[in-house]
Amino acid sequence: MPDRFERIFAGENGLAAGSGPLYIRLRNRVERAISDGLLGDGDALPSERDIAELADVSRVTVRKAVQDLVRDGVLVQRHGSGTFVSKPVARVEQPLSRLTSFTEDMSRRGWNARSQWLQRGIFAPSPEEMVALGLAPGDEVVRIDRLRIADEMPLAIERASISTQMLPDPQKVDTSLYAALDVYGFRPVRALQRISATNLRAEDAGLLGLEAGDAGLRIERISYLESGRVVEFTRSLYRGDAYDFVAELTIGKN
Amino acid sequence: MPDRFERIFAGENGLAAGSGPLYIRLRNRVERAISDGLLGDGDALPSERDIAELADVSRVTVRKAVQDLVRDGVLVQRHGSGTFVSKPVARVEQPLSRLTSFTEDMSRRGWNARSQWLQRGIFAPSPEEMVALGLAPGDEVVRIDRLRIADEMPLAIERASISTQMLPDPQKVDTSLYAALDVYGFRPVRALQRISATNLRAEDAGLLGLEAGDAGLRIERISYLESGRVVEFTRSLYRGDAYDFVAELTIGKN
DNA sequence: AAGTGGTCTAGACCACCAA
DNA sequence: TGGTGGTCTAGACCACTTG
Numbered sequence: 367m368p369d370r371f372e373r374i375f376a377g378e379n380g381l382a383a384g385s386g387p388l389y390i391r392l393r394n395r396v397e398r399a400i401s402d403g404l405l406g407d408g409d410a411l412p413s414e415r416d417i418a419e420l421a422d423v424s425r426v427t428v429r430k431a432v433q434d435l436v437r438d439g440v441l442v443q444r445h446g447s448g449t450f451v452s453k454p455v456a457r458v459e460q461p462l463s464r465l466t467s468f469t470e471d472m473s474r475r476g477w478n479a480r481s482q483w484l485q486r487g488i489f490a491p492s493p494e495e496m497v498a499l500g501l502a503p504g505d506e507v508v509r510i511d512r513l514r515i516a517d518e519m520p521l522a523i524e525r526a527s528i529s530t531q532m533l534p535d536p537q538k539v540d541t542s543l544y545a546a547l548d549v550y551g552f553r554p555v556r557a558l559q560r561i562s563a564t565n566l567r568a569e570d571a572g573l574l575g576l577e578a579g580d581a582g583l584r585i586e587r588i589s590y591l592e593s594g595r596v597v598e599f600t601r602s603l604y605r606g607d608a609y610d611f612v613a614e615l616t617i618g619k620n
Numbered sequence: 621m622p623d624r625f626e627r628i629f630a631g632e633n634g635l636a637a638g639s640g641p642l643y644i645r646l647r648n649r650v651e652r653a654i655s656d657g658l659l660g661d662g663d664a665l666p667s668e669r670d671i672a673e674l675a676d677v678s679r680v681t682v683r684k685a686v687q688d689l690v691r692d693g694v695l696v697q698r699h700g701s702g703t704f705v706s707k708p709v710a711r712v713e714q715p716l717s718r719l720t721s722f723t724e725d726m727s728r729r730g731w732n733a734r735s736q737w738l739q740r741g742i743f744a745p746s747p748e749e750m751v752a753l754g755l756a757p758g759d760e761v762v763r764i765d766r767l768r769i770a771d772e773m774p775l776a777i778e779r780a781s782i783s784t785q786m787l788p789d790p791q792k793v794d795t796s797l798y799a800a801l802d803v804y805g806f807r808p809v810r811a812l813q814r815i816s817a818t819n820l821r822a823e824d825a826g827l828l829g830l831e832a833g834d835a836g837l838r839i840e841r842i843s844y845l846e847s848g849r850v851v852e853f854t855r856s857l858y859r860g861d862a863y864d865f866v867a868e869l870t871i872g873k874n
Numbered sequence: 875a876a877g878t879g880g881t882c883t884a885g886a887c888c889a890c891c892a893a
Numbered sequence: 894t895g896g897t898g899g900t901c902t903a904g905a906c907c908a909c910t911t912g
Binding site for chain 3: 641642643677678679680681684698699700701702
Binding site for chain 4: 668683697698700701
């Protein structure tokens with residue numbers, strides 16, 4: 367039975383046709399098979415060994431092609447199980463104009479949000495923190511690092527730094543950082559965010575349930591009091607495949 | 621002369637110490653050497669063959685470790701030249717509250733901005749375009765795809781779709797899409813943007829001078845007229861390593 | 875227990891770059 | 894021209910999942 371996999375991997379004299387590296391030709395064949403509908407969401411591919419035989423290349427070459435597609439989010443591999451076409455992931459949308467906390471935000475959506483502590487304590491500030499928070503030598507910072515989880519899917523890593531002058535005791539923070547700051551009368555009213563994209567490092571990717579090199583949104587936020595004084599400096603990493611920031615723009619005079 | 625490379629790659633019984641995959645142990649050694657200052661920005665590493673000999677592993681294993689770090693932006697490789705520690709890239713900042721065009725924006729910064737046409741013409745709309753632009757069957761769209769370049773560095777790929785009812789002739793667009801829309805009285809005043817992160821596909825990465833799998837910012841924008849009617853639907857991909865979006869947030873009642 | 879992906883090796887040839 | 898990274902092979906063993 368000449369099945370679809372033979373057409374995909376062995377069709378037209380194998381990969382002899384065409385030029386360029388074998389793993390790229392192989393990669394293109396798989397992408398074409400998906401866009402042509404020969405392979406659908408969740409479908410299993412043959413094993414790497416079988417693909418190698420069908421396409422008449424080494425398994426190393428098959429792996430190179432497959433890993434590229436895994437890295438691009440086209441395929442997923444499960445150890446001991448097989449290689450499959452990715453299913454799209456449901457995305458969370460986050461409006462970009464209002465200052466909200468993760469907890470508030472997720473519960474408003476009806477998601478079950480929780481956090482996992484990564485670190486919570488008092489430290490000597492890094493140079494980066496000194497600049498961002500405007501600290502003097504000898505000052506100390508509270509660091510609150512959390513893994514944010516919504517409906518059992520890790521969504522983000524959040525690393526917050528606050529001067530001990532604003533938040534003397536990190537143990538006072540249970541679920542909401544802003545609520546704890548409120549207690550001391552230091553709730554921020556304004557913030558500046560910088561958003562960029564980055565390839566996740568192995569450690570961070572692991573926390574988010576992704577692979578090293580997967581795309582993440584990196585967000586740096588500096589929050590201000592009404593008086594203009596800096597309260598909080600937070601660096602976050604969001605899953606690129608599950609998070610959308612939404613912003614409304616208007617045409618400005620300036 | 622027992623140089624620093626021996627300490628990095630061959631120190632303490634090679635990689636025999638420790639557990640886990642060899643390429644991860646090797647990767648960690650390089651990362652540690654950089655964070656310890658043993659390797660600085662722009663420094664050259666030994667050749668892959670030399671590292672393999674120093675660490676007593678195969679070259680394939682060295683490549684796996686090095687490629688991981690290249691993918692994370694820690695190292696850069698130049699074919700025929702060598703492997704080097706990355707130098708940080710200058711970043712461009714884009715405010716996220718004002719609706720501006722790329723050309724206007726870059727010239728205000730004193731950058732020399734130009735575009736390269738990727739595609740410009742009239743097409744039958746894709747299902748995605750029909751939904752976004754609110755088209756009826758039989759309607760047509762103008763597609764304007766450009767590679768945005770600032771000071772000879774490719775910064776973004778921009779794919780804009782506009783109903784032919786708003787912009788009958790794509791050839792009317794020379795540098796600024798908004799200027800062309802203005803001529804017909806259809807300049808947008810408001811827009812909604814969705815921002816997320818993605819691993820760039822090989823083709824897009826090539827246009828941006830990056831490697832497949834590198835992180836990019838994906839932005840979808842829908843622009844509206846004063847009347848609320850949709851004008852433009854644009855999907856952009858920005859270099860993750862060279863672009864920052866900046867947003868100001870305020871605490872809201874709602 | 876059989877099959878899958880994950881890691882690793884030794885060796886080869888090619889394409890590119892710099893001296 | 895010699896050294897570099899880029900691609901490719903055939904074969905091996907391990908770790909994990911599933912029937």
